[in-house]
Amino acid sequence: MIATIAFKELRSLFAAPSTWLILAVLQFIFAWFFLARLDAFLQVQSQLAQLASAPGATQAVAVPLFGAAALILMLLVPVFTMRMIAEERRNQTMTLLATAPVSSTQIVLGKFIALLLFLLPIIASCLLMVLALGTGTQLDKGLLFANALGLLLLAASYAALGLYVSSLTAQPAVAAIAALAALFGLWLVEASATDNDSAWRLLAPTSHFESFNVGLLNSGDLGYFLLFCAAFLLLAVRRLNNNRIYG
Amino acid sequence: MSDAAPVTLSAHNLSRRYGGREVIHNLSLELGRGEVLGLLGHNGAGKSTTLQMLTGALAPHSGEIAICGFDLARQPKQAKARIGFLPETPPLYRDMSVDDYLLFAARLRGMPRGVIAGALAETKRRCGLQDAGRKLVGTLSKGYQQRTGIAQAIIHGPEVIILDEPTVGLDPAQIRDIRALIRELGDAHSVILSTHLLGEVESVCDRVEILHQGRLIYGDSSARMQQYGHQPGFIVNLLAPPDISELQAISGVQQVERLSATRFRVLHQAGVNSGAALLALAGQCGWRAEQLVPLQSSLEEVFVKITRGETP
Numbered sequence: 001m002i003a004t005i006a007f008k009e010l011r012s013l014f015a016a017p018s019t020w021l022i023l024a025v026l027q028f029i030f031a032w033f034f035l036a037r038l039d040a041f042l043q044v045q046s047q048l049a050q051l052a053s054a055p056g057a058t059q060a061v062a063v064p065l066f067g068a069a070a071l072i073l074m075l076l077v078p079v080f081t082m083r084m085i086a087e088e089r090r091n092q093t094m095t096l097l098a099t100a101p102v103s104s105t106q107i108v109l110g111k112f113i114a115l116l117l118f119l120l121p122i123i124a125s126c127l128l129m130v131l132a133l134g135t136g137t138q139l140d141k142g143l144l145f146a147n148a149l150g151l152l153l154l155a156a157s158y159a160a161l162g163l164y165v166s167s168l169t170a171q172p173a174v175a176a177i178a179a180l181a182a183l184f185g186l187w188l189v190e191a192s193a194t195d196n197d198s199a200w201r202l203l204a205p206t207s208h209f210e211s212f213n214v215g216l217l218n219s220g221d222l223g224y225f226l227l228f229c230a231a232f233l234l235l236a237v238r239r240l241n242n243n244r245i246y247g
Numbered sequence: 248m249s250d251a252a253p254v255t256l257s258a259h260n261l262s263r264r265y266g267g268r269e270v271i272h273n274l275s276l277e278l279g280r281g282e283v284l285g286l287l288g289h290n291g292a293g294k295s296t297t298l299q300m301l302t303g304a305l306a307p308h309s310g311e312i313a314i315c316g317f318d319l320a321r322q323p324k325q326a327k328a329r330i331g332f333l334p335e336t337p338p339l340y341r342d343m344s345v346d347d348y349l350l351f352a353a354r355l356r357g358m359p360r361g362v363i364a365g366a367l368a369e370t371k372r373r374c375g376l377q378d379a380g381r382k383l384v385g386t387l388s389k390g391y392q393q394r395t396g397i398a399q400a401i402i403h404g405p406e407v408i409i410l411d412e413p414t415v416g417l418d419p420a421q422i423r424d425i426r427a428l429i430r431e432l433g434d435a436h437s438v439i440l441s442t443h444l445l446g447e448v449e450s451v452c453d454r455v456e457i458l459h460q461g462r463l464i465y466g467d468s469s470a471r472m473q474q475y476g477h478q479p480g481f482i483v484n485l486l487a488p489p490d491i492s493e494l495q496a497i498s499g500v501q502q503v504e505r506l507s508a509t510r511f512r513v514l515h516q517a518g519v520n521s522g523a524a525l526l527a528l529a530g531q532c533g534w535r536a537e538q539l540v541p542l543q544s545s546l547e548e549v550f551v552k553i554t555r556g557e558t559p
Contacts, residue, residue: 008351011343011347012340012342015343092334096338098303099303099304099327099330100355101326101328103324244304
């Protein structure tokens with residue numbers, strides 16, 4: 001059942017021309033950023049070579065690229081999550097799901113998995129660009145892995161939050177703006193915390209991504225992302241269940 | 248409804264409130280296989296709310312619903328797999344093709360993979376969608392969208408089919424097709440049909456329930472509903488009419504009214520064949536009887552009488 005719903009969501013995502021347009025523009029931005037970083041790295045490479053522990057290509061190109069991707073995904077994920085539940089409600093197709101023999105959990109998980117499968121190629125495209133450097137230089141595989149995993153977890157937590165916000169309303173545009181506002185708010189919490197150890201920083205997904213970004217695999221950060229996803233998915237399930245009760 | 252038919256849907260004492268306002272009061276309903284039930288009511292009588300509760304889209308505040316013996320609240324998966332529902336607005340994904348949409352609906356209801364292809368072809372044939380399979384749902388005309396909506400409700404061969412105003416917005420030819428389809432479905436499944444078109448009830452339903460302000464106020468077979476509060480009588484044309492008192496003298500006649508120079512409306516007691524007596528007399532006396540039309544109260548009249556709470 002979950003697979004059926006996920007497959008249907010993926011199909012309708014890719015059936016829309018706007019999806020392809022966004023993916024193309026995104027790829028262009030990533031490539032531009034990647035080439036700009038690479039160019040900068042090549043210019044200072046001769047000087048870096050004289051340093052004792054010089055940053056390698058991975059650190060100089062991949063780390064900023066993934067950092068930028070994290071920021072762009074914050075703006076992008078709400079665009080895709082907004083349709084998921086809000087549009088079903090607006091088009092009154094939610095009735096089909098609500099009267100089918102599937103639970104709210106299956107509906108939410110199906111949609112969440114579809115979002116993950118959709119975001120995976122975006123992250124993979126970043127990874128592939130960096131891996132292309134492997135033909136000319138030695139890459140730090142561990143750092144790359146940590147970055148890719150971190151970005152995936154970050155995207156998943158954005159998707160979970162977006163899905164929940166989408167379940168609150170029947171207007172996709174409202175869902176997009178509200179999800180964006182929530183993500184931006186979380187980012188601001190992190191940015192405004194002056195103290196590096198401030199408890200406020202722990203709230204924001206981006207601050208947990210930072211440790212992945214510098215190559216730190218921390219079980220605490222991993223736990224944070226899993227809890228964040230689980231909490232918002234659970235809230236979305238509850239919201240769908242309440243729909244049946246309150247109409 | 249024959250008593251032998253197994254009960255496919257039973258609802259007991261359903262109530263539903265919106266805010267503090269109770270819109271459905273203690274509604275109980277039972278439906279057997281092979282039965283087409285018409286749910287009649289004014290706009291806002293609670294028809295759609297009732298149907299949404301019966302399909303599990305909305306939880307009742309109290310009461311129980313069982314589909315083929317499965318409780319809708321406790322065993323929702325088994326119960327819902329046996330329901331097909333067409334809401335007021337067909338739940339269509341406009342960016343999918345008709346085939347993809349129906350396949351999705353079939354898989355969603357947990358049909359085994361092996362039988363889906365056959366069910367798809369059969370459902371499209373029944374709903375007249377053979378040529379529309381590859382078209383996008385969003386590009387179809389209103390009539391075809393409605394048919395697609397009915398198709399998604401019946402593709403998994405549910406025991407109970409619930410249709411909320413299935414013929415709204417269709418042209419007369421399409422209405423006829425859909426009514427024929429509903430009649431056909433009614434042979435093997437149980438169908439609940441909500442409508443405010445009384446002609447629809449007359450032509451397809453075996454049984455009628457009238458919902459008024461959230462209560463079922465009348466339930467009977469649709470043939471008997473037509474007899475509700477009905478005074479037997481006829482209208483007769485007599486080209487050489489006698490005096491009105493002569494007509495009144497015929498046995499059983501209670502009231503005679505002259506509609507025009509040659510037309511009379513005659514009301515008589517139930518169970519007395521005053522029409523035959525009048526015709527015999529007309530033959531003897533040379534009244535030149537031309538036409539005798541029994542009075543039939545239309546369902547519209549009956550419906551208005553019932554919802555106003557008039558007793559016959």
